[in-house]
Amino acid sequence: MYNYVLYASSFSDEFYTCFIKDDRYKLLLGGIGVTIEVSLFAILLGLILGFLIALCNLSKIKALNVIGKIYTDVIRGTPAVTQLMIIYFVIFATINIPKWIICSIAFGINSGAYVSEIIRAGILSVDVGQTEAGRSLGLNAKQTMRSIIVPQAVTNIFPALCNEFITLIKETAIVGYVGLVDIQKAGDFIKSATYKAMFPLLGTFVIYFVMIKILTLLLGRLEERMRRSAQR
Amino acid sequence: MIRVEDLHKSFGSVDVLKGINENIESGEVVVVIGPSGSGKSTFLRCLNLLETPNSGRIFIDDVQINAPKVNVNKVRQKMGMVFQHFNLFPHLTVMENITLAPTMLGKFTKEEALEKGKSLLETVGLSDRADSYPSQLSGGQKQRIAIARALAMEPEIMLFDEPTSALDPEMVGEVLDVMRALAKSGMTMVVVTHEMGFAREVGNRVLFMDGGVILEQAEPNELFSHPREERTKQFLSKVL
Numbered sequence: 001m002y003n004y005v006l007y008a009s010s011f012s013d014e015f016y017t018c019f020i021k022d023d024r025y026k027l028l029l030g031g032i033g034v035t036i037e038v039s040l041f042a043i044l045l046g047l048i049l050g051f052l053i054a055l056c057n058l059s060k061i062k063a064l065n066v067i068g069k070i071y072t073d074v075i076r077g078t079p080a081v082t083q084l085m086i087i088y089f090v091i092f093a094t095i096n097i098p099k100w101i102i103c104s105i106a107f108g109i110n111s112g113a114y115v116s117e118i119i120r121a122g123i124l125s126v127d128v129g130q131t132e133a134g135r136s137l138g139l140n141a142k143q144t145m146r147s148i149i150v151p152q153a154v155t156n157i158f159p160a161l162c163n164e165f166i167t168l169i170k171e172t173a174i175v176g177y178v179g180l181v182d183i184q185k186a187g188d189f190i191k192s193a194t195y196k197a198m199f200p201l202l203g204t205f206v207i208y209f210v211m212i213k214i215l216t217l218l219l220g221r222l223e224e225r226m227r228r229s230a231q232r
Numbered sequence: 233m234i235r236v237e238d239l240h241k242s243f244g245s246v247d248v249l250k251g252i253n254e255n256i257e258s259g260e261v262v263v264v265i266g267p268s269g270s271g272k273s274t275f276l277r278c279l280n281l282l283e284t285p286n287s288g289r290i291f292i293d294d295v296q297i298n299a300p301k302v303n304v305n306k307v308r309q310k311m312g313m314v315f316q317h318f319n320l321f322p323h324l325t326v327m328e329n330i331t332l333a334p335t336m337l338g339k340f341t342k343e344e345a346l347e348k349g350k351s352l353l354e355t356v357g358l359s360d361r362a363d364s365y366p367s368q369l370s371g372g373q374k375q376r377i378a379i380a381r382a383l384a385m386e387p388e389i390m391l392f393d394e395p396t397s398a399l400d401p402e403m404v405g406e407v408l409d410v411m412r413a414l415a416k417s418g419m420t421m422v423v424v425t426h427e428m429g430f431a432r433e434v435g436n437r438v439l440f441m442d443g444g445v446i447l448e449q450a451e452p453n454e455l456f457s458h459p460r461e462e463r464t465k466q467f468l469s470k471v472l
Contacts, residue, residue, distance in 0.1 A: 132282055133319035133378075137333035137385055138309030147332065151323045 018199035024190050028203060031186030032211070038103045038182065039169045045108025046168065050115025057120050068116065075113035081174045083110055088178040099180045103172070111168050118164060122157035123149060155226055162219040166212055173208070183207050233258040233420055234279065234389065239288035241274055248274045250444035252288070258388075261421045263431040263452070266441035267467055272424045275441065276391050279422065280311045292389070309337065312382025316394040318374040320366040326353070326377050327362040330384045339385060352380040356410050372403030376410050383414075390414065392423040428472055432456055440464045 019025045056068030075083065087106040088099075126149050134144035176185035187204035191197055239252040248271045256262050264272045277283040279290065281297065281304050290298050297307045321329050330352060331345040340348060353359045356376040366374055375395055382390060392411065396404045408430050415421055415434045425431060431438050432452045439449045440461070448461045456472070459465045 127319070129315060129317055129319040130321065133313075133315065133321070134333075135305075136280060136282060136308055136311075136313035136315075137382070138305050138337055139333060140305050143336055147336065148321055152321075155323075 014196055014199055017194050018190055018196055019203065022193075024193075027181070027186040027189055028183065028207065031181055031183035032207060034100060034175075034180060035169070035172055035182040035211075038100050038107060038172050038175060038180070039165075041101070041104035042107035042111055042168055042172070043165055045104065046111025046115050046164075049108060049112025050119055053112055053116035054119035054123070057116060058123060072113045072116060075110055076117075080107070080110050080171050081177055084174060085177060099175075099178065103175045103178065103180055107168060107172060110171075111164060114164050114167075115161065118157055118160045119153070122153040122160070125156050126152045158223055158226060162216075162223065165219070166215065169212060169215070170208065233260075233293060234422075235291040235294075236279075237289045237291075239275070239278060239290065240286045241271075241278060241283055242286055248444055249278070249285075252444075252446060254439070254446065256420065256422065258420050259418050260436045261415045261419075261423065261434055262437050262439060263435035264422065264424045264439045264441060265426070265428070265431060265467075265471075266439075266447075270441040271444045272441045273393055276393050276422060276424050279389075279391060280308050280313055282313075309339070309385055310387055311389045311391060312379075312385060312387035313391045314375070314378050314382055314393065314395045316397050318366075318371075318378045318398075320374055320378055320381070322366050324365075325362065326358070326364050326366070326369075329366070329377060330381045333381075334384050337385075345384070348384055349380075352383055355383075355413070356380045357406075370403060371399045372406045375399065375403075375407045379407075379410055379414070389420045389422070392421065392425065394424050394426065396425065396427055426471065428456070428468075440467070442467070 019028075053068045053071055056064040057072075059065060059068075084103065084106045087109070088102050092102045092105075130148055130152065131144055134148045135141070139147070172182060173184040175182050176188060179185075181189070183204055187200040190200040190203075194200070234254070234256040236252050236254040239249050240247070241249040250271075252271075252275055264275065266272050274283055278285050281290075285298055288298075289296050292307065292310065296302070297304070321332070324332060327346070327349050330349040331340075331342070334340040334345045334348065335342055339345075349362070350359070353362055356379060358373060358376055358380075361369065361373065361377070366377070369377065379390075379395075395411070396407050399407065404427065408427065411421070411423070411430070412434050423430075423435070435452045437449060438452045438455045439446050440455065440459075440463075441447065442463050448455065448459065448464050455464070456468065459468055
């Protein structure tokens with residue numbers, strides 16, 4: 001019995017040391033802000049880049065195909081952490097802009113490759129008969145793409161795109177490699193300052209999980225609504 | 233109205249069309265029959281350049297349409313096409329399916345297109361389905377809407393690519409009725425079909441294709457009763 005009490009009290013002591021003492025929770029809160037900031041900008045950049053690269057890949061111009069292919073090949077063929085470090089320590093080495101922006105750019109470039117493949121697959125998943133129907137009516141390729149293919153592709157693309165966003169958010173946990181203090185790095189700091197591993201890591205774990213869970217629920221609801229309006 | 237000279241088309245190493253020569257007059261209803269793989273759909277799809285011919289020339293009203301610098305989109309606006317699998321736009325209502333092209337291409341204003349759409353829906357007997365989505369329609373209804381959609385551009389020629397092949401048997405009649413009425417109204421039609429009854433009743437001329445060429449052609453009663461070629465006899469004995 002005594003042991004348990006001792007155990008419980010050391011538990012709460014440890015909790016106190018890790019999160020309350022010296023306002024350590026603020027470190028984690030700051031980390032949450034950084035993770036959200038980096039993810040949000042990276043998602044936006046990834047969407048824009050992905051869309052452009054998808055256009056390149058679907059284009060009839062050979063040179064654009066090659067550019068798109070090289071881009072997706074290189075990005076998908078190397079680890080995100082290596083890309084991040086090259087962008088931070090080599091490309092932006094002498095340029096003075098905030099760390100989180102550099103990280104956002106790195107993750108945006110990374111995500112763009114995956115998003116472009118998702119968009120490309122989504123557009124190709126629309127039955128070729130739809131294009132033929134549009135063209136047979138006299139619409140040109142652009143009009144057909146815009147008013148017939150893209151609206152149908154969006155519904156197909158959405159679930160895969162949500163997946164990509166979630167992967168991206170979790171992937172940002174490597175920004176500590178270039179010294180940006182996100183959730184993961186904040187947990188690390190607490191761990192080294194307190195010599196305690198369990199609570200900082202569990203805290204990091206729970207924060208990521210809750211964040212992603214909330215996002216999944218929101219996106220799931222959005223997807224449901226899209227599917228309903230697409231199927232009417 | 234349509235003149236085809238020595239049309240060749242191959243897919244990779246497979247020669248699908250091996251020299252088609254054909255004249256189709258304004259107001260004619262030409263029915264194309266033949267075994268599968270004979271090239272009849274490819275021939276039809278070459279007429280509005282959904283397939284690009286490898287060689288040969290296609291003229292519409294004496295203008296060569298497969299020449300360089302011809303605006304293919306303008307050419308297609310004069311030719312409606314109806315597909316085996318309807319290819320309605322699933323994200324648009326029936327009325328939007330019909331009015332999309334005419335309004336987008338500036339042929340009609342929004343109001344004119346709506347008026348036109350209403351009268352077309354009446355023609356195909358589906359006035360009550362203007363606000364439905366394609367997924368809510370039966371196959372026969374979908375195909376009638378597809379015909380209305382093509383007609384909304386007021387084409388001079390209508391191409392039908394096996395329009396009843398994907399339908400349940402009891403829905404074939406309603407689609408053929410619409411096509412029959414269209415033929416009576418004087419529309420120039422090229423119809424690829426397996427409906428021999430329709431070919432006999434509505435066609436002015438039947439082309440029998442096999443192996444990438446038009447093997448034999450005649451007015452329907454002649455072709456069905458007295459086929460000249462052995463291959464035609466064989467085919468007809470199987471389908472009639």
